[in-house]
Amino acid sequence: MRIFLCCFLALLVLNAYAETEYWVSVSSSKYWKDAERLQQTAKSTLSEPFSLQPTHTKKGFYYRVVAGPFLSQKAAMQMVEQAKAAGFDGAWLFPVKLQSFMEGSSDAAPSVETETVESERQILDLPERTDNQTPQ
Numbered sequence: 001m002r003i004f005l006c007c008f009l010a011l012l013v014l015n016a017y018a019e020t021e022y023w024v025s026v027s028s029s030k031y032w033k034d035a036e037r038l039q040q041t042a043k044s045t046l047s048e049p050f051s052l053q054p055t056h057t058k059k060g061f062y063y064r065v066v067a068g069p070f071l072s073q074k075a076a077m078q079m080v081e082q083a084k085a086a087g088f089d090g091a092w093l094f095p096v097k098l099q100s101f102m103e104g105s106s107d108a109a110p111s112v113e114t115e116t117v118e119s120e121r122q123i124l125d126l127p128e129r130t131d132n133q134t135p136q
Contacts, residue, residue, distance in 0.1 A: 021069035021096045022076035026088040028062040035063035045086045048079060
């Protein structure tokens with residue numbers, strides 16, 4: 001019983017800290033190859049590991065070069081300042097709200113609220129092909 005109580009209390013504490021993650025975007029591109037190049041530049045210039053995050057925005061589909069998650073806004077803002085000092089003038093912070101299992105979800109772990117993409121064709125903005133067309 002003590003183990004269960006300790007685990008439950010630990011989950012409550014972790015839940016309080018894990019409701020929001022902070023990410024830093026240093027650059028973005030509509031093209032995967034350009035985003036990979038920007039990612040390598042960021043990795044070689046700054047101390048954080050960077051990844052590519054496919055994102056659908058009002059302006060279209062982009063690959064963001066991001067670092068994170070950071071558990072505090074202060075730590076993320078420090079990364080933004082480092083990135084700007086290193087020449088990534090467009091660096092910015094964006095929070096990601098997590099939906100926790102403590103809020104009534106039946107999942108055993110927190111999940112991120114994301115936008116669903118219907119298909120690879122939608123991601124790449126490719127026209128739908130008819131049955132008589134062969135893929136290229």
